Amino acid sequence: MMQYVKHSLLAGGLLLLLAGGCQKKGDDTPTPAPPTPVNPTPAVASQVALWLTTPDKSALFQRVRLPLNFGAPLAGDANPVIAVDTTKTYQGIDGFGYTLTGGSAQVIHQLGAPARAALLKELFATDxxxxxxxxLRVSIGASDLSAQVFTYDDLPGGQTDVNLDKFSLGPDQTDLIPVLKEILAVNPSIKIMGSPWTAPAWMKVNADAGNPAKGGSLAPQYYDAYAKYFVKYVQAMQAQGIAIDAVTLQNEPLNPFNNPSMLMQAPEQAAFIRNSVGPAFAAAGITTIIICYDHNADRPDYPISVLGDAGARPYVDGSAFHLYGGSIDALSTVHNAFPAKNIYFTEQYVAAPGNFSADLAWAVNNLIIGATRNWSRNVLE
Structure with a gap:
């Protein structure tokens, strides 16, 4: 079982400062005792650095300076055994975090500068x-948690832009990009994943007649144009000083009901990767990794199908999962089928205002399950 501590286990001991009696020879004046410290140093060094959050909020990410050490289990002790063997390594973990939705970026950006700075420090600083x-996961264009629906190349009905001459990050310049820049100023090493909810409407077929941002599929004749859309996105964000570490190619590709949304079946995604976006990234020298699927754990056959495509597989770093359906054991199924490919847990929505104690219990339980039973690399929403 994995134990969770802030950053790492702390090796070594604490330096204990001992006050000794010091007096001149022949001086029989007693040396006064040193004052008792307000927070006395524990007499026993701790092997573990512990930060505590409790469901009743009596402690909120509070450093607990008490000794916490490993030892032999006591007879009859029913508590779980935590064994740390530093000679063995398992899965690597890219990071832990959240989705910065358009709505969240808007709310954060509207805060006063002092409040915003304090919030971003609390969330992203590494002290x-x-x-x-x-x-962080961000949407490429709007998500269903943005104030309005948009992509980076929206056109009036009937128009197309195959060369993407009208591509622009403009809709995200108001809130998302400024907030991302402030986050990067706090933590320059943070990794960012981008996921689209839809392609521009002019690239789609069979979309909702009244709302072409909803549903439909990517038309095959626009596969190369959409690949260029991803290239331009990564390059435009880099020009803003924002490095995109990874992209998924479609959020929830089997869900046509979000606004916005787009269907992308496994054979379509494999062909898009194999023939368009993979070669486009390679030709542009883009090192942003490509992650397939990005939907529920009830369909492990989808990523297995994409990874099973010999032409697509070399371009794909791994598979991403949500947990609104299916069992988290499915992540192991995919890992066992393609052990050289990484696994990402990218989304589990919790609605505001939430229930702190219940949400905390859910998060802890799922983090432990994900870490101990599967090969998971990174993010929570």
């Missing part, structure tokens, strides 16, 4: 009093 969020 001992901050959460140290290390991974």
């Amino acid at each position: 001992s009093t901050s959460l140290g969020v290390s991974y």
Whole structure:
């Protein structure tokens, strides 16, 4: 079982400062005792650095300076055994974090500068009093949690832009990009994943007649144009000083009901990767990794199908999962089928205002399950 501590186990001991009696020879004046410290140093060194959050909020990411050490289990002790063997390694973890939705970026950006700075420090700074969020997921264009629906190349009905001459990050310049820049100023090493909810409407077929941002599929004749869309996105964000570490190619590719949304079946995604976006990234020298699927754990056959495509597989770093359907054991199924490919857990929505104690219990339980039973690399929403 994995134990969770802030950053790492702390090796070594604490330096204990001992006050000795010091007096001149022959001086019989007693040396006064040193004052008792307000927070006395524990007499026993701790092997583990512990930060505590409790369901009743009596402690919120509070450093607990008490000794916590490993030892032999006591007879009859029913508590779980935590065994740390530093000679063995298992899966690597890219980071832990959240999705920065368009709505969240808007709310954060509207805060006053002092409040916003304090919030971003609490979330993203890597000192001992901050959460140290290390991974973010953002939407490529609008998500269903944005104030309005948009892509980066929206055109009036009937028009197309195959060369993407009208591509622009403009809709995200108001809130998302400024907030991302402030986050990067706090934590320059944070990793960012981008996921689209839809392609521009002019690239789609069979979309909702009244709302072409909803449903439909990517038309095969626009596969190369959409690949260029991803290239331009990564390059445009880089020009803003925002490095995109990874992209998924379609959020929830089997869900046509979100607004926005787009269907992308496994054979379509494999062909898009194999023939268009994979070669386009290679030709442009883009090192942003490509992650397939990005939907529920009830369809492990989808990523297995994409990874099973010999032409697509070399371009794909791994598979991403949500947990609104299916069992988290499915992540192991995919890992066992393609052990050289990484696994990402990218989304589990919790609605506001939430229930702190219940949400905390859910998060802890799922983090432990994900870490101990599967090969998971990174992010929570």
